[in-house]
Amino acid sequence: MKTLLIRNARIRDDQELQDIWIEDGIIQKIGMNFSEPADRFIDCEGRVVLPGLVEGHIHPDKAFLEERKPNVSGTLEEAIKNTGELKAEYTYDDVYARSEKVLKWAIAKGTTVMRAHPDVDHIEKLLGVEVLLELKEVYREQIDLQIVVFPQEGILKSEGTLERMEQGIQMGADVVGGCPYNEKTLEDSIRHLELVFDLAITHNLPLDLHVDFADHTEDPRYLLTERICDMTVERAMQGRVTLGHVTTLGSLEPEEASALFKKIAEAGITIMPLPATDVYLNGRKDGKNVRRGMAPVLQMLEHGVNVAFASNNIRNAFTPFGNANLLLIGYLLAETQFMGSADQQRTVLDMITYNAAKCLGIEKTYGIAEGKNADLVVFDSKKLSDVIQDQPIANFVIKAGRVIVEQSIQQSVE
Ligand SMILES: [Zn+2]
Known part of the structure; x- marks a missing residue:
């Protein structure tokens, strides 16, 4: 004892x-x-x-790639393209070393639970999942690791991805991921959503999606949150769905946004802003008064939405900064979302502890x-x-x- x-x-x-x-x-x-x-x-x-802090959304497999191929335009498109080229050259040892470094940094900063999103596609195949499953075991006395099968390159666009996601789940992955904006048409984005919901239901797993990552409302592939709320309720997945980025919500008119936030809260969906990436990649076309490019955190909290936040990327084409320190990301969030009062600063801490724990489904023991x-x-x-x-x-x-x-x-x- x-x-x-x-x-x-x-x-x-x-x-x-x-x-x-x-x-x-x-x-x-x-x-x-x-x-x-x-x-x-x-x-x-x-x-x-x-x-212990909860890192609810991070990509250890593609951390520390910044020096290999920097993102010159600073856009999401170039980030996906550059990383796609780099991951063709990944080896097990390379991915292991970079992922392990992320885990060690996070633990030293007070993180005891982490949800990682390794890419699963025709390029990286299941390498990231294999590495993270190994690290989950090696570091099990220091950090609880949840692994998401994440189709970064799309599902319809990337041959064999759905089968690989299924295989990743058989190997021991804990969560179904998704990236519906990375399909060629709106119809394909919707099909992508149907496929990941089906996969989650078949295996009784939670769903954690990258969605609506834009700073405008012009492209319907980046405007799917309302549809996801409906799908969540129709499929009785309340409390088991998380949406990362969701920055398009910041471009909605206030009345439209308010109605949607109510729906998100009713569907029990967690919203997971990823400030270091959202702020870095959005607002790139603004010639002046550059926007923050984030989902409106305070308004969502006021509507009763479970809002957390996380690091997402560490030093790569999506985010050239980061040291796996959630307090630093919290500072960025507090500044850009006007969360300056003592109460609001305590709320920022709640978002990386209790709110993130609820998102990860561990609230009973946390x-x-x-x-x-x-x-x-x-x-x-x-x-x-x-x-x-x-x-x-x-x-x-x-x-x-x-x-x-x-x-x-x-x-x-x-
Ligand atoms: Zn991500």
Whole structure:
């Protein structure tokens, strides 16, 4: 029986400091003045303790490709094209090394759960899935990894992709992905959606789609959210569908947007903005007053939509920045979405903890409460409302009651 006692933890800004007693990987009790001897003892001295961060959407298999072929135009089209050329040369060891680096960086920044979207298509085939399944096993004591079969090159456009997605699921993938805008016609985009919904239902898996990633409403292949809401309800998939990017929503007229947000909330769909990519690739044709190019986060939250956010890409043609640090992405989101008040900055933290956990379907075992998994991170900040602006290091990362990262000063995670 392994025990861990965490004392003087700042769990909420409006509450006294708390002690957390952990036994066998589970939070057993939370209170004050615990004094039982434990196998391991951490005095937080008032530092913030959050549940482990949840990286809800990331592509480890195509991280760190920026130097190999930079995206000169800065468009989504060139990002997909350049990456398509590069992945033809992938080897197992190459993909493993780059993906492993993403995992190590993320863990050091306080992430204990991750949903990864390796490409599955006629070029990369199932290499990304194979590598991530291996890493899932190797790193299972440090991070929970969900793997999505992601048809980046389309399904109708990329021969054999649907069969490969099916094969990826047989191998152990956890989630069905989709990318309906990357088809040649609207009819094909709709067929793509039908195929991925069918696949998810057949295998009783959640669905996580890249959709509506544009900064205009002119191309109907990038305007499918309403249809997806209907399909979700018709197929009784409420609570199991996530939409990434969805930046087209930022171009809708306010009344139209409001009606749609209501539908998204009713369909129990999670919206997953990917700020580092959305801001970088959108608004490229604006000659002045360049738009932010993101889905409107505050309005969606006000309509009761479950909104999270994630890193998406680390240093490649889609996003030449990033260090797998969700707090940094949170800063970008807070700035660009006008989320500056103390309450709003705490909401930004909720989006990469509780909201993302709900998206990943792990909410029953997740959080800081008695009976929950002891996946925790101690940040070097004194208030939750300061975490985004402090950009603190993770002093301790705890997975299943075990300290897996311990750092008192900024350390290289190479
Ligand atoms: Zn993505």
